[in-house]
Amino acid sequence: MSNQVKGRQYTDPAVYSAEHKAFEEAGLPTTQAGWIQRAKDVAEILGRDAAQRDIENKSPQAEVSLLKSSGLLKVLGPKKYGGGEQSWEVGYRVIREVAKTDGSLGMLLGYHLLWSTTANAVGTDEQQDSVQQVIISNNYFVGGAVNPRDSDLNITSEGDEIVFNGAKNFNTGGVVSDLTVLEGVLEGTEDHIFTLVKTDQAGIQFAHNWDSVGLRLTESGSVKITDVRAPWGDALGWDPETKRPIPSVLGIPFASLLLPTIQLVFSNFYLGIAQGALAAASEYTLKSTRAWPFGGDNKDKAIDEFYILQRYGEFRAHLAAADALTDRAGAEIANLYREGGQYGSVVGDERLLKDNVNANYVQPYPQDISKTNPPYTLSTPATFQNLGAEKQTNGHTNGSAPNNRASITAQRRGEVAAFVAHAKVVTTDTGLTVTSGIFEMLGARATGKKYGFDRYWRDIRTHSLHDPVAYKKREVGRWQLLGEIPEPTWYT
Incomplete structure (x- = not known):
């Protein structure tokens, strides 16, 4: 491409030739669980040399080619153009899985999924369809x-x-x-x-x-x-x-959904990075961490030491809570798109929006909402994971008419934005705590550059400065004490 410059090194897509061939032969997944497994497969491939690639700092041309051949770039796209036709619950999970081994690629995938569906929030029906056709049929990556x-x-x-x-x-x-x-x-x-x-x-x-x-x-x-x-x-x-702007498209609350949607993209790759850090640290502790011989309660193995077990237990519990909260926030975002007449990236398909419904998963939204107890209306992730193949759909409970975006009120949008802010606060704070705290259980040798344990913290710390989390805490505080929903801004 013309924007490649002399002296800048790019990774070579040929390094993944075997993986490209395998993904091509397998075809796209057809179920929610299949898409999540595909993301895990990509994460495993990226994780083989993630620390070394971070050190080399080459432009990720090969890594993006892997996202392309795996089909992950198309997870939200309409099937009629070659996409996976999944909704944001699955999209968020896919981002999180990739980020577990490579935060940079998790972020790139998340931004791509947001930018590739921008027209779904701010475009006309015709623009939504034409943008999806161009991106999905060509398997384009969007910056x-x-x-x-x-x-x-x-x-x-x-x-x-x-x-x-x-x-x-x-x-x-x-x-x-x-x-x-x-x-x-x-x-x-x-x-x-x-x-x-x-x-x-x-x-x-x-x-x-x-x-x-x-x-x-x-x-x-x-x-x-x-x-x-x-x-x-x-x-x-x-x-x-x-x-001039079209009032029925850009003059309604639905048009500002890009902001809570991308804020939850951030939360998902923060969470994935932190989960990946804990997994990598656990593997190292099991194989390499030595017990401390001067503690007064000496153990033969590090895995028997109280403080190591205590810290791993604490981190796992906090990440499990963040995981559940983030999943439910993702379902709330997806519900808004369904209520606006969209199934994944498909606009106004009444068959998908009306007939293929898992009523146990998507609950009716309550009308009477306490300002100090924001709604937690969705069923457990277990329901989501264990649906039979014929039931793995993402329709809105009551069905939605095509282009029903005007039905989304500012209040409804604001309540979901507050829910997303909960997840942003928890994943930021927990992510920074876990990625810096793992060194306490690893020992001095684990600070070696070749292990790359520092990259997890560096990745979350870098992006969490994108917009200060203190302001998300303020939004949640005003929601709790005053019942004020977050006002739409370029960061809310």
Whole structure:
């Protein structure tokens, strides 16, 4: 691709040739459990040399090719275009599994799933369908030049086209992407426009300056945008004739679902990274950690020492609680999309939305909600995991009419955003505690660079500064004490 630069090293997709062939022969999974297992398979492959790849810090061209051949990029896409037609419950689980062995690739997958479904929240029905067709049928990987905190990408209107000029300080995955989501402000207004463009063009130039302590393989450096053009018809949720936002698309609470959706993407790869850290630490302790001989209650084996058992038990319990909370938050997000008339990435398919329903899994949402006891309306993850193949569906309980997005109220959206904030707080705090605390059970030798135990903490620490978790705690506190739902912002 033209954005590859001399001196920058890229991993070679050929290193996974055997895996590509195996995934191609196996085809896409057909059940929820099958998709989660596929993610575990990818995680196992990435985990073989994750620490070394983190050290080498090459651009992850091979790793993204593995996400492509495995089908994980298409897990949410419509079957009619070659996708898995799963909803966000499964999407979130897939992200989490990959992040267990490679936080960078878990993050890239999560961002891709969000950006590839952007039109589902802010596009017209026609745009949703056309975007899915392009992405899924071509198995494209999507990066994003989206950082709404800074109004540094300007849009002008020239005839039937919109023209982007400016820069973004962060552009996750763009260097190895096929498509890029652009977001900017239309000149003379305060209105933001989202669209997708081909990455490989002269007007998109990456600085290749991503050099943070963590998430080293995400290629999240800055990008310069010069005269990048798109048809007005590709401005998501805008009327190409009037060149104004369509009120029925962008003027409703549903249009802001991208924010809680991506916030829960963050929680899932934080959680996956922390779970992976605990698993790797456990394996090391079983094989290599030595008992301390000067403690006064000496043991022959480290696994018999009280403090080691206590810490592992504490971390496992906290991660199990975070896991359950995050699963339920994911189901709440998926319910909102169902209520808006969507099954996975399929818009307005009444057969999927109305007939294929697991009524035991998706419960009716209560009307009378206590401000100090936000609803916990979903059944246990065990129900989700153990459905028979013919029952593994994700319909809305009462069925949804096509394009029912206007039915989602600000209150309903806000309640789910608060639930997502719960998960963000817990996964951030627990993730940082676990990934820094594992060293206490490992011993000094485990700080060796070759083991890569530090990468788990570095990855969560780097991304958890994306938007301060203190403000999520504030949102939850106002919800608890005052019954105030979080107001939609670019980070809520």
